[in-house]
Amino acid sequence: MDHCSACVVRNSAICSALDMDEIALLGKMGRHHKLVAGQTLMWEGEDSLLVANIIDGVLKLSTSLADGREQIVGVVYPSDFIGRPFGARTQHNVTALTDAHICSFSSSDFDRFARAHPELEHKLLERTLAELDRTRRWLLLLGRMTASEKLAHFLLDMSARLVKQDCRAAGPADAFDLPFGRQQIADILGLTIETVSRRLNDFKAQGLIEVPSRRRIEILNRAGLESITDAV
Amino acid sequence: MDHCSACVVRNSAICSALDMDEIALLGKMGRHHKLVAGQTLMWEGEDSLLVANIIDGVLKLSTSLADGREQIVGVVYPSDFIGRPFGARTQHNVTALTDAHICSFSSSDFDRFARAHPELEHKLLERTLAELDRTRRWLLLLGRMTASEKLAHFLLDMSARLVKQDCRAAGPADAFDLPFGRQQIADILGLTIETVSRRLNDFKAQGLIEVPSRRRIEILNRAGLESITDAV
DNA sequence: CGCCTTTCTTGACGCGCATCAAAGAAAGGC
DNA sequence: GCCTTTCTTTGATGCGCGTCAAGAAAGGCG
Numbered sequence: 118m119d120h121c122s123a124c125v126v127r128n129s130a131i132c133s134a135l136d137m138d139e140i141a142l143l144g145k146m147g148r149h150h151k152l153v154a155g156q157t158l159m160w161e162g163e164d165s166l167l168v169a170n171i172i173d174g175v176l177k178l179s180t181s182l183a184d185g186r187e188q189i190v191g192v193v194y195p196s197d198f199i200g201r202p203f204g205a206r207t208q209h210n211v212t213a214l215t216d217a218h219i220c221s222f223s224s225s226d227f228d229r230f231a232r233a234h235p236e237l238e239h240k241l242l243e244r245t246l247a248e249l250d251r252t253r254r255w256l257l258l259l260g261r262m263t264a265s266e267k268l269a270h271f272l273l274d275m276s277a278r279l280v281k282q283d284c285r286a287a288g289p290a291d292a293f294d295l296p297f298g299r300q301q302i303a304d305i306l307g308l309t310i311e312t313v314s315r316r317l318n319d320f321k322a323q324g325l326i327e328v329p330s331r332r333r334i335e336i337l338n339r340a341g342l343e344s345i346t347d348a349v
Numbered sequence: 350m351d352h353c354s355a356c357v358v359r360n361s362a363i364c365s366a367l368d369m370d371e372i373a374l375l376g377k378m379g380r381h382h383k384l385v386a387g388q389t390l391m392w393e394g395e396d397s398l399l400v401a402n403i404i405d406g407v408l409k410l411s412t413s414l415a416d417g418r419e420q421i422v423g424v425v426y427p428s429d430f431i432g433r434p435f436g437a438r439t440q441h442n443v444t445a446l447t448d449a450h451i452c453s454f455s456s457s458d459f460d461r462f463a464r465a466h467p468e469l470e471h472k473l474l475e476r477t478l479a480e481l482d483r484t485r486r487w488l489l490l491l492g493r494m495t496a497s498e499k500l501a502h503f504l505l506d507m508s509a510r511l512v513k514q515d516c517r518a519a520g521p522a523d524a525f526d527l528p529f530g531r532q533q534i535a536d537i538l539g540l541t542i543e544t545v546s547r548r549l550n551d552f553k554a555q556g557l558i559e560v561p562s563r564r565r566i567e568i569l570n571r572a573g574l575e576s577i578t579d580a581v
Numbered sequence: 582c583g584c585c586t587t588t589c590t591t592g593a594c595g596c597g598c599a600t601c602a603a604a605g606a607a608a609g610g611c
Numbered sequence: 612g613c614c615t616t617t618c619t620t621t622g623a624t625g626c627g628c629g630t631c632a633a634g635a636a637a638g639g640c641g
Binding site: 181183186187188191203208209235241245248249253256257262 | 410412413414415418419420422423433434435437440441464467470471473474475477478479480481482484485486487488489491492493494538539579
């Protein structure tokens with residue numbers, strides 16, 4: 118796979134830990150893959166057979182209860198890594214939210230390669246530590262915040278992640294398109310779709326945001342949103 | 350520090366990745382430390398100056414909001430590892446729940462040593478991946494479970510972790526002492542202390558558990574508790 | 582042992598968010 | 612273009628859990 122030299126995430130994915138020769142070696146084991154929005158790549162509970170780098174698109178990690186209640190436990194973006202190396206069972210579903218490109222490896226191939234390349238493992242460790250920090254902050258959100266606080270937090274977080282890559286000419290500075298529908302926002306924040314809709318309209322009524330189309334958000338008053346998350 | 354050869358967690362802590370020579374080297378950098386119950390070892394937001402292995406005792410990781418709401422985001426037991434290697438800021442408070450012994454290292458010493466010893470980093474990676482899996486399941490609990498489901502889950506989880514090390518002669522099989530007070534259980538589950546107390550008494554009234562003293566739990570009907578967590 | 586502090590329980594009450602229901606808006610198919 | 616399907620909004624209602632307020636039990640300590 119000589120795609121690697123042209124890969125758009127080559128300098129930000131974990132591959133950046135490797136030199137040219139190593140990349141070539143790893144590249145031979147990788148398979149480029151295309152996912153359509155809605156497609157599920159891995160299922161909760163099944164053996165962990167593959168891992169992958171996200172080249173393009175957004176995917177969700179989710180778990181659910183027997184009666185259908187669902188919780189999104191992670192969202193991954195280009196250059197992120199998905200899958201569970203080192204022999205455990207997959208703990209959550211992995212589903213594409215948008216059309217996506219990934220570069221996948223067989224778990225066993227990847228595990229073997231990683232153990233032989235400490236720099237790669239180190240990169241993976243740093244990513245995993247950062248993801249653990251982020252997930253722990255999320256516990257605070259789910260366990261202790263009100264619906265408004267959750268949503269304000271969510272919007273600010275999304276703007277931090279999404280604004281840069283959104284280069285629409287017109288419109289105010291803090292504008293972006295969410296890769297989520299209302300139900301998915303609810304599944305991220307531990308709310309119902311109705312509550313998400315209502316609080317979003319409250320924000321609109323307060324002049325904090327504008328919602329020109331279903332998935333588009335424009336932040337009109339960032340300080341106002343921040344004051345909601347400040348937890349006086 | 351020649352304590353290492355006599356260390357009780359030597360075969361289960363991350364040190365188990367190392368051979369005798371390496372352990373001796375790492376041991377020289379480590380300092381044995383004693384904590385009393387309630388003592389806070391690290392503070393949210395401060396620079397990450399040390400990491401440590403837990404030798405004995407139980408500690409909590411917690412974050413809080415400006416108005417005092419608190420969420421426990423992790424609980425660590427003997428042989429677990431605490432602190433944030435590789436240069437980030439500490440994201441949560443670390444507080445001893447019981448008297449505790451730890452073996453601590455300066456972050457910078459440890460980072461340098463770890464980067465030079467891939468086997469150690471690998472062990473740390475496996476631990477971090479497992480902790481991330483556990484934390485993500487916790488998201489499901491906080492985001493989507495009712496108070497009773499949360500508590501039943503909690504009790505079963507605690508029994509899995511605590512029963513083995515509790516060798517009190519008398520009493521039924523599934524008996525253990527929690528290292529938590531009611532408030533701490535509430536802070537783990539995203540509830541209030543009153544709700545914890547009420548649901549616990551419900552379980553008692555249903556004959557599922559017995560609570561002979563404040564911190565002691567005896568599971569009388571495990572299947573009954575499990576059916577609560579099954580989410581029909 | 583008695584006093585004091587801390588922790589836990591119990592009750593009354595109300596709010597926030599879920600639930601149930603239905604209408605409205607956007608998107609996709611042909 | 613119209614029709615169907617899917618997603619979102621809006622309204623009415625109710626329950627679960629939080630909040631507020633005592634009171635009871637358990638520890639700690641002189």
